[in-house]
């Protein structure tokens with residue numbers, strides 16, 4: 546049984562990546578979860594994974610309804626939840642916040658005070674319940690976007706849901722949220738799609754030279770196009786504004802490169818460097834400087850586990866990890882990101898245990 550105000554049951558509508566992940570997290574914490582989905586296959590899979598149950602015929606009303614359906618149907622699903630569950634607080638995990646709220650207002654939905662929007666900044670390029678994870682929200686920012694009529698009790702319950710998942714609540718207005726994610730999520734996705742699209746007609750010999758750089762820049766472009774066209778059109782004004790800025794800068798970039806204007810080119814590259822350091826660090830804190838230790842890891846079962854155990858034995862906290870596979874050799878290159886003052890110690894310690902390292 547869960548402690549605190551959020552006791553459940555929690556009804557999760559939409560048992561895909563987000564809904565199933567939330568169901569798994571809450572079930573682990575002892576909160577009863579009921580699942581609904583229009584796809585019987587997704588529902589069956591989510592139930593099989595242990596993300597919740599189907600609500601019994603005779604059951605107490607849900608304390609909280611979480612809507613986790615595609616953007617185009619969030620507004621109508623929120624309206625259904627507020628109407629059919631008149632005692633429940635209602636939230637959602639949708640990527641855009643103003644559109645669904647406007648729909649609720651336009652249709653004069655009842656119980657608007659019980660609705661508080663939400664958006665975990667956690668996900669994946671994969672969709673559906675099989676991509677779900679109970680740890681999806683841990684350490685991630687989760688926007689909580691009360692509107693002017695949201696009740697204080699409803700806001701408190703949604704904040705408690707967020708904290709229980711291990712995420713960090715970031716409170717802001719729906720409008721500010723949409724302008725923020727246009728910059729931090731929607732524009733990066735569209736630009737990743739453009740870059741990845743340039744690879745489609747590339748000769749196989751060129752693709753053989755794909756390193757970690759192109760993988761880092763294109764990962765999110767593998768996301769479901771149907772989901773992303775709904776997200777982007779739902780936030781069109783903010784996204785179009787940023788796309789216009791990028792178009793202008795692309796013109797500057799083309800001029801700088803074609804005319805060999807190194808100063809202008811360097812200024813654009815420097816602005817990029819400044820942007821990467823502006824991204825907050827782990828757990829929403831300020832960006833932290835890290836140093837990289839590269840380790841060659843044989844492509845054998847158990848080698849990664851041995852590396853992490855040896856790094857752990859050296860007493861160094863690993864801030865992040867990246868893995869690059871060398872297509873031509875039976876080794877992987879693992880990049881361990883650590884605090885700069887720990888770099889030397891980790892290098893020496895791993896070398897003394899027989900690892901081949903590089904700075």
Ligand SMILES: NC(=O)c1ccc[n+]([C@@H]2O[C@H](COP(=O)([O-])OP(=O)(O)OC[C@H]3O[C@@H](n4cnc5c(N)ncnc54)[C@H](O)[C@@H]3O)[C@@H](O)[C@H]2O)c1
Nearest residue numbers: 559560561562563582583584587616639640668669672673
């Ligand atoms: N994918 C991400 O990385 C991510 C991250 C944060 C938020 N979101 C948002 O969360 C929501 C869900 O995204 P997802 O990635 O879990 O998608 P998903 O496709 O994995 O899951 C959506 C689920 O909703 C179900 N569904 C569709 N219409 C329904 C309806 N009317 N009633 C009940 N169920 C319905 C689908 O069958 C599917 O199981 C979206 O609004 C998305 O914008 C996605």
Ligand SMILES: O=C(O)C(=O)C[C@]1(C(=O)O)C=C[C@@H](O)C=C1
Nearest residue numbers: 640665666667668669670730765
């Ligand atoms: O990590 C990813 O794969 C994501 O794309 C997650 C991501 C993001 O842009 O950060 C994508 C869309 C959501 O609305 C929230 C999170």
